[in-house]
Amino acid sequence: xxATGRKHLVRDFxxxxxxxxCRGYLIKPTTxxxxxxxxxxxxxxxxxxxxxxxxxxxxxxxxTNPLEMLRLDNTLEEIIFKLVPGLREKExxxxxxxxxxxxxxxxGQAESLRFQRLxxxxxxxxxxxxGGDDDDDAGDEDYHxxxxxxxxxxxxxxxxxxxxxxxxxxxxxxxxxxxxxxTVGTIKKFLSLKxxxxxxxxxDVLCNGEIMGRDHTLxxxxxxxxxxxGENTYPMVLEYRPRIDFG
Numbered sequence: 303x304x305a306t307g308r309k310h311l312v313r314d315f316x317x318x319x320x321x322x323x324c325r326g327y328l329i330k331p332t333t334x335x336x337x338x339x340x341x342x343x344x345x346x347x348x349x350x351x352x353x354x355x356x357x358x359x360x361x362x363x364x365x366t367n368p369l370e371m372l373r374l375d376n377t378l379e380e381i382i383f384k385l386v387p388g389l390r391e392k393e394x395x396x397x398x399x400x401x402x403x404x405x406x407x408x409x410g411q412a413e414s415l416r417f418q419r420l421x422x423x424x425x426x427x428x429x430x431x432x433g434g435d436d437d438d439d440a441g442d443e444d445y446h447x448x449x450x451x452x453x454x455x456x457x458x459x460x461x462x463x464x465x466x467x468x469x470x471x472x473x474x475x476x477x478x479x480x481x482x483x484x485t486v487g488t489i490k491k492f493l494s495l496k497x498x499x500x501x502x503x504x505x506d507v508l509c510n511g512e513i514m515g516r517d518h519t520l521x522x523x524x525x526x527x528x529x530x531x532g533e534n535t536y537p538m539v540l541e542y543r544p545r546i547d548f549g
Contacts, residue, residue, distance in 0.1 A: 453537035487516035
């Protein structure tokens with residue numbers, strides 16, 4: 303007589319595939335490497351805006367930059383989509399509806415949405431435009447979610463203008479994590495919007511004292527300027543300073 307196995311229901315696995323914060327199914331499941339607890343990406347990122355502790359076990363994830371300790375679990379995401387019928391389609395439809403309702407209405411907002419697609423922090427809807435035309439990523443519809451990620455620290459070089467005063471300021475949050483495909487040109491636009499610089503203002507971005515070209519990607523800089531100098535610590539440090547033209 304053949305043995306009949308017990309059929310498992312999705313709710314039998316809910317403990318493993320639901321988010322501790324929102325209580326829904328894990329969307330973009332993201333694991334805290336310090337304690338291996340997993341949450342929805344949006345939930346844990348929002349939590350770390352207010353706290354450096356894991357919301358489930360209370361352990362301090364990182365003293366200054368807990369986002370550095372997050373890892374996206376693509377395998378778990380695929381398992382959840384297979385276990386829960388229709389979840390993938392529902393999420394894709396909600397995403398389409400979100401972007402339809404949030405079409406960019408100004409150049410500044412368009413840049414802000416582009417930063418989000420590239421994995422950079424949201425800079426808000428400041429209406430600043432440096433006149434650049436970085437259209438390589440504008441048409442990307444995958445939002446670079448599956449790209450290798452890289453952690454960088456943006457440090458302000460204390461250059462002074464002709465009046466002897468610092469012409470740019472420090473970012474409130476210097477540590478960011480973004481796609482390795484982000485270019486220096488995009489970093490410059492991010493800094494201009496975040497620091498509310500005039501559209502005519504120019505910045506130089508440097509790595510180990512060398513000015514980086516605007517088309518250099520973070521991956522290229524890491525491989526050719528950071529790692530080859532024996533800098534194996536994270537995050538990679540980029541410096542920015544005002545470009546002072548004498549003429």
